[in-house]
Amino acid sequence: MAQLLDFAGGRKPLTYVGLAISAISQLLGFVPYVCIWLVARDLIEVAPNWQAAQGIAAYGWWAIGGAIASIAAYFLALMCTHLAAFRAASNMRKQTTEHLMRLPLGYFDAHATGELRRVIDGCAASTESLLAHVLPDAAGSIAMVVGMLALLFAFDWRLGLACLVPVVISICCLMTMMSGKGMEFMKSYMGALVRMNETGTEYVRGIPVVKVFQQTVYSFKAFHDAIADYARMAQDYAGTFCRKPQVFQLSVLNGLVVFLLPVAFILAPGEADFPRFVADFAFYAIFSAVIPTAMAKLMFMSEASQMAGDSLGRVRAILEAKPLETPANPQPIEGGDVRFEYVSFAYEGTETNALDDVSFEVPAVTTLALVGPSGGGKSTCASLVPRFWDATAGRVLVGGVDVRDADPHELMDKIAFVFQTNRLFSGTLEENVRAAKPDATREQVLAALRAAQCDDIVAKLPQGVDTRLGAGGAYLSGGEVQRVALARAILKAAPIVVLDEATAFADPENEALIQRAFAKLAENRTLIMIAHRLSTVVGADQIVVLDQGRVAERGTHAELVEAGGLYASMWADYEQAASWKIAGAQTEAPAMKGGEA
Numbered sequence: 403m404a405q406l407l408d409f410a411g412g413r414k415p416l417t418y419v420g421l422a423i424s425a426i427s428q429l430l431g432f433v434p435y436v437c438i439w440l441v442a443r444d445l446i447e448v449a450p451n452w453q454a455a456q457g458i459a460a461y462g463w464w465a466i467g468g469a470i471a472s473i474a475a476y477f478l479a480l481m482c483t484h485l486a487a488f489r490a491a492s493n494m495r496k497q498t499t500e501h502l503m504r505l506p507l508g509y510f511d512a513h514a515t516g517e518l519r520r521v522i523d524g525c526a527a528s529t530e531s532l533l534a535h536v537l538p539d540a541a542g543s544i545a546m547v548v549g550m551l552a553l554l555f556a557f558d559w560r561l562g563l564a565c566l567v568p569v570v571i572s573i574c575c576l577m578t579m580m581s582g583k584g585m586e587f588m589k590s591y592m593g594a595l596v597r598m599n600e601t602g603t604e605y606v607r608g609i610p611v612v613k614v615f616q617q618t619v620y621s622f623k624a625f626h627d628a629i630a631d632y633a634r635m636a637q638d639y640a641g642t643f644c645r646k647p648q649v650f651q652l653s654v655l656n657g658l659v660v661f662l663l664p665v666a667f668i669l670a671p672g673e674a675d676f677p678r679f680v681a682d683f684a685f686y687a688i689f690s691a692v693i694p695t696a697m698a699k700l701m702f703m704s705e706a707s708q709m710a711g712d713s714l715g716r717v718r719a720i721l722e723a724k725p726l727e728t729p730a731n732p733q734p735i736e737g738g739d740v741r742f743e744y745v746s747f748a749y750e751g752t753e754t755n756a757l758d759d760v761s762f763e764v765p766a767v768t769t770l771a772l773v774g775p776s777g778g779g780k781s782t783c784a785s786l787v788p789r790f791w792d793a794t795a796g797r798v799l800v801g802g803v804d805v806r807d808a809d810p811h812e813l814m815d816k817i818a819f820v821f822q823t824n825r826l827f828s829g830t831l832e833e834n835v836r837a838a839k840p841d842a843t844r845e846q847v848l849a850a851l852r853a854a855q856c857d858d859i860v861a862k863l864p865q866g867v868d869t870r871l872g873a874g875g876a877y878l879s880g881g882e883v884q885r886v887a888l889a890r891a892i893l894k895a896a897p898i899v900v901l902d903e904a905t906a907f908a909d910p911e912n913e914a915l916i917q918r919a920f921a922k923l924a925e926n927r928t929l930i931m932i933a934h935r936l937s938t939v940v941g942a943d944q945i946v947v948l949d950q951g952r953v954a955e956r957g958t959h960a961e962l963v964e965a966g967g968l969y970a971s972m973w974a975d976y977e978q979a980a981s982w983k984i985a986g987a988q989t990e991a992p993a994m995k996g997g998e999a
């Protein structure tokens with residue numbers, strides 16, 4: 403709770419004020435009950451001469467006044483706690499979002515954006531309801547229990563004791579449900595709930611695959627099992643474990659008057675002031691109705707605090723993620739060369755190195771192609787240049803400076819990264835390109851689009867560059883999206899470009915355009931390209947072949963083919979596949995000219 407309240411910052415005291423007012427509000431809520439008792443007492447004293455009862459109306463007004471004051475105080479309490487809760491939730495969202503901005507980009511590979519969104523938004527919302535509603539209610543309930551105990555003993559301690567018995571039984575029942583085996587149940591129950599949510603998300607994401615392969619719902623066994631597991635857990639907890647204590651608890655609380663009657667019968671004959679005794683009994687009989695409400699509120703409190711504890715844990719996990727270390731005295735990056743010196747890297751939680759003792763140098767304004775078998779370490783290698791991750795051993799130098807000694811903003815300015823799966827956000831085509839350089843003029847955006855061979859895209863869109871893309875707007879094909887991403891990189895005008903070339907968009911027309919865009923991008927820039935198709939690397943100044951995280955070979959295309967190693971065999975496979983393609987195309991369409999094939 404203390405950790406949670408820290409998020410409220412300057413509004414933290416408002417929570418305490420709110421809790422105090424909520425407690426006062428509950429105590430004011432007793433006033434009508436006391437007034438009813440006073441009325442009953444006065445009436446019983448003068449019975450049957452009812453007219454003789456004085457001050458009945460005054461008690462009525464006091465009761466109304468007490469009830470209104472209690473409600474008004476409750477509103478005031480909620481206003482205070484809401485102000486603090488909103489601040490705590492908004493600070494929690496701000497702090498986690500700000501912290502995310504300082505985390506290495508690789509963090510977002512390991513943590514899905516959906517999961518992060520749920521933590522930032524969902525968890526803040528769940529703590530908000532705890533601070534705004536549950537906590538003041540709990541303060542009220544505690545005041546109610548304390549006040550109740552005082553009142554119970556103030557009127558007639560023997561009847562008070564009779565009221566207390568079911569309360570104690572009820573607390574014992576609650577404790578049985580909430581401690582020991584009950585807590586274990588709750589933990590497994592929460593775990594089953596989380597698993598069901600996770601597998602549910604996986605299931606929804608996989609629906610296209612299920613449809614394509616004509617699988618039934620049950621083909622998603624994990625989701626089905628998680629639902630069954632959750633259902634079993636919920637049934638076990640509610641139906642088997644909680645049934646007895648819950649039934650017992652509710653019965654004793656709601657049948658409180660049953661405990662009063664025998665005590666009243668035993669005590670009544672010996673009472674000197676019988677009318678007073680009857681009035682006291684009436685008070686307890688009416689007042690006992692308050693007790694189950696107070697207990698129910700305390701029950702909600704424990705459930706909500708368990709949920710908030712879980713949420714806080716998830717938020718803390720984000721806040722404790724190690725941010726990118728920034729140097730106290732950053733060194734300026736001069737030049738566009740990139741150098742890997744004995745670089746090794748292992749992903750968090752893995753034992754084998756994804757990169758092992760990798761060294762190479764890319765002089766400024768040259769092109770380096772990273773090739774090799776799948777899983778060889780190409781993407782990992784490229785992602786160390788813009789510091790998506792930091793090397794575990796060795797160092798990566800950009801412009802002669804270790805990337806860890808450079809100002810992260812300057813590093814980002816110097817490097818443009820084109821991902822394999824590029825994302826366009828909801829906005830116009832112009833806005834999407836301008837994202838790379840917010841102060842670019844319209845002419846510069848258009849020039850970048852032209853250089854990235856996007857003229858056909860602009861021409862086909864109904865409002866040209868002003869057409870909205872994404873949800874509710876126009877959609878672009880994969881190859882077209884890649885060219886728009888290249889336009890972004892061209893507009894950014896960074897001296898170094900890291901390019902993860904996509905394999906999926908290889909139709910001949912798009913490929914030719916993408917190749918031309920690559921050529922434009924490489925003009926006057928250092929280009930590090932992850933190549934999945936060997937056709938794109940032939941002209942590279944240098945090719946590094948990565949296999950199982952190690953540099954297997956290095957050289958130009960001609961040198962590597964000559965060397966007859968891994969690259970030569972990959973090239974031979976590539977040529978063979980290409981000749982199959984041509985042969986296949988000629989068989990299918992004998993009239994097609996060789997060049998078109």
Ligand SMILES: Nc1ncnc2c1ncn2[C@@H]1O[C@H](COP(=O)(O)OP(=O)(O)OP(=O)(O)O)[C@@H](O)[C@H]1O
Pocket residue numbers: 511512749750752756774775776777778779780781782783
């Ligand atoms: N986020 C990650 N967490 C743990 N291991 C990872 C992660 N990303 C990649 N790896 C592992 O690191 C190794 C290198 O992967 P990497 O993606 O760099 O290879 P690649 O050569 O780019 O492969 P591909 O050509 O298939 O894209 C692989 O063994 C892979 O399983």
